[in-house]
Amino acid sequence: MLDSTPKEIKKRSAGKINPAKTCQPVGAMYAALGIHNCLPHSHGSQGCCSFHRMHLTRHFRDPVQASTSSFTEGSSVFGGGANLKTAFKNVFAIYNPDIIAVHTTCLTETIGDDIPNIIGSAEIPEGKLVIHANTPSYQGSHITGFSGMVKGMVQYLSEATTETKKNQVNIIPGFVNPGDMREIKRLTKDMGINFIMFPDTTGVVDTPITGEYEMFPKGGTTLEQLKDTGNSKVTVALGAWASADAANQLERKCKVPALTLKTPIGVKATDEFLMALRGQFAAEIPYEIEEERGQLVDIMTDTHFHFHGKKVAIFGDPDVVTVLTEFVLSLGMIPVHVLTGHPGSAFEKEIKALLDEAGIEDANVKAEGDLFELHQWIKNQPVDLLIGTTYGKYIARAEDIPLVRVGFPVLDRSVHSYLPIVGYKGGMRLVEMISNALLDRQDRDAKDEDFELVM
Numbered sequence: 001m002l003d004s005t006p007k008e009i010k011k012r013s014a015g016k017i018n019p020a021k022t023c024q025p026v027g028a029m030y031a032a033l034g035i036h037n038c039l040p041h042s043h044g045s046q047g048c049c050s051f052h053r054m055h056l057t058r059h060f061r062d063p064v065q066a067s068t069s070s071f072t073e074g075s076s077v078f079g080g081g082a083n084l085k086t087a088f089k090n091v092f093a094i095y096n097p098d099i100i101a102v103h104t105t106c107l108t109e110t111i112g113d114d115i116p117n118i119i120g121s122a123e124i125p126e127g128k129l130v131i132h133a134n135t136p137s138y139q140g141s142h143i144t145g146f147s148g149m150v151k152g153m154v155q156y157l158s159e160a161t162t163e164t165k166k167n168q169v170n171i172i173p174g175f176v177n178p179g180d181m182r183e184i185k186r187l188t189k190d191m192g193i194n195f196i197m198f199p200d201t202t203g204v205v206d207t208p209i210t211g212e213y214e215m216f217p218k219g220g221t222t223l224e225q226l227k228d229t230g231n232s233k234v235t236v237a238l239g240a241w242a243s244a245d246a247a248n249q250l251e252r253k254c255k256v257p258a259l260t261l262k263t264p265i266g267v268k269a270t271d272e273f274l275m276a277l278r279g280q281f282a283a284e285i286p287y288e289i290e291e292e293r294g295q296l297v298d299i300m301t302d303t304h305f306h307f308h309g310k311k312v313a314i315f316g317d318p319d320v321v322t323v324l325t326e327f328v329l330s331l332g333m334i335p336v337h338v339l340t341g342h343p344g345s346a347f348e349k350e351i352k353a354l355l356d357e358a359g360i361e362d363a364n365v366k367a368e369g370d371l372f373e374l375h376q377w378i379k380n381q382p383v384d385l386l387i388g389t390t391y392g393k394y395i396a397r398a399e400d401i402p403l404v405r406v407g408f409p410v411l412d413r414s415v416h417s418y419l420p421i422v423g424y425k426g427g428m429r430l431v432e433m434i435s436n437a438l439l440d441r442q443d444r445d446a447k448d449e450d451f452e453l454v455m
C-alpha cells in the first residue's frame, strides 16, 4: 500500500495518483449539452460514454443523454468510420436532434479516426447538423474538452452576416454550474445588455420536474443564436482556460473582439466583469447590483475574524481555483497549498503573482498535480480548511479538516448546481459555506464551558 506520510516529499516524474481532474470528453459532453436540441455523441466504446454520462448525472442529478459509436474489437482495429456514419443515421432517425456534437475518446484518437473526413462523407439529413471536437484524454483535462467543444461551435456555426455588428455581447461562461450561468445572465440582463450565452446549460441539467420525460429540454443556446455570435459587438470569455480559445477563434473568424476575464467569483473578479460590460456598452450598473456588492463587503467585514490568518488548501479547475485564491486572500486567509490537475505553467505564474502581492512566500503551487501530492503537502504543512471537489473528502477525513465542496465534480451533495458561487450573491454564499465549515469545526472542538459562556 502507498504511504502518504513522508517527511520529505520525493518528486515523482511520471504517473498520477488520484488525479485532480477528469477526462476531456466529460467537458466536451457538458459543453454540447448547452446547445438546444443537441445530442452529444461519444465516438468510442460504450464504457467511455457511460462513464461520462454517469459523472455528469451524479453531479447535476438530472439525466444526461448522449449516444455512442459502440466500438467493438473490429472497429478498434479497422477504424470507426462505419460506426459513426451508422450512428448519424440511427440518431437522427430515432431521437431527431437538430444537431449532433461528436467528441472523440482515447481509443479513437489512438487509432487516428479522421472525424472531419468521416462527417464530410456521411449522409446527414437535410436541415440537420454535425459538429465535432477532438478530445484525446491522455492530454489536458475536462477543461480542455470543454474548451475544444466550444471552439468547435464557433468553427462550425458562427457566421458574420451583418455589415455592422449588433449591440450585443457573447458570453462564454466557462465550465460552471447552471446556477452560475443563471446569475451571470441575471447580472447582464439587469444592466440592460443584450447577450448570447454559449454554451448555456440552464434549463438542460437543472430542469423542473413536470411528470413528462423530455429527451431535449427547453434550455440551451439555439442554433440561430450560435450563428448570430458572429454578429456580436464583443465576446466576453469568462475563464482563460475554458473559454478564451473559442473567443479568440471567433475574433479570427468573424472579427468579433475577444475579451478574456476571470470567472466572476469574489468581489474583484465580479467588479471586473461588470465594469467590462459597462465600458463596452456604456451601460449603468443599477442600484440593486451596487447594493448586493455593498452587502457582500459588509458581510466580509462582519465575519473577518472567522477567516483572518486561517490556512487553506485549494484544488480544482484552474479558472475556478485562481479566483477562489483571490477571494480567500481578500477574506484574510492564507492559501498555503494551491493545485490543479490541469496542465499549464501559466496557472502557477498567476497564483504565485497573487500570493506575492499578498506577501505569502512559502506556498506550494502546482499545475498538473494530483491529490496524493496535495495530501503529502497537507501532512507536512497542515491547514484549517480544504476547498475543492468531492474527492477532497478522503484527505479531509484522514486529516480531520473541514472541506468546502466547490467545483466539479461534487457527487456527494445535492442542490449545489442550482445555486451560484459567481457574482456578489455567489460571494455571499461562499462566505457562508466557508464560515459555517470553520465554525462547525470550532463548535465541535469547543469545551462544554465555552458553550456555557456563549449561551
Ligand code: SF4
Residues within 6 Å of the ligand: 023, 024, 025, 044, 047, 048, 051, 104, 105, 106, 107, 137, 138
Ligand atoms: S478511455 Fe479515455 S476517453 Fe474513455 S473514459 Fe477513459 S480516459 Fe476517458
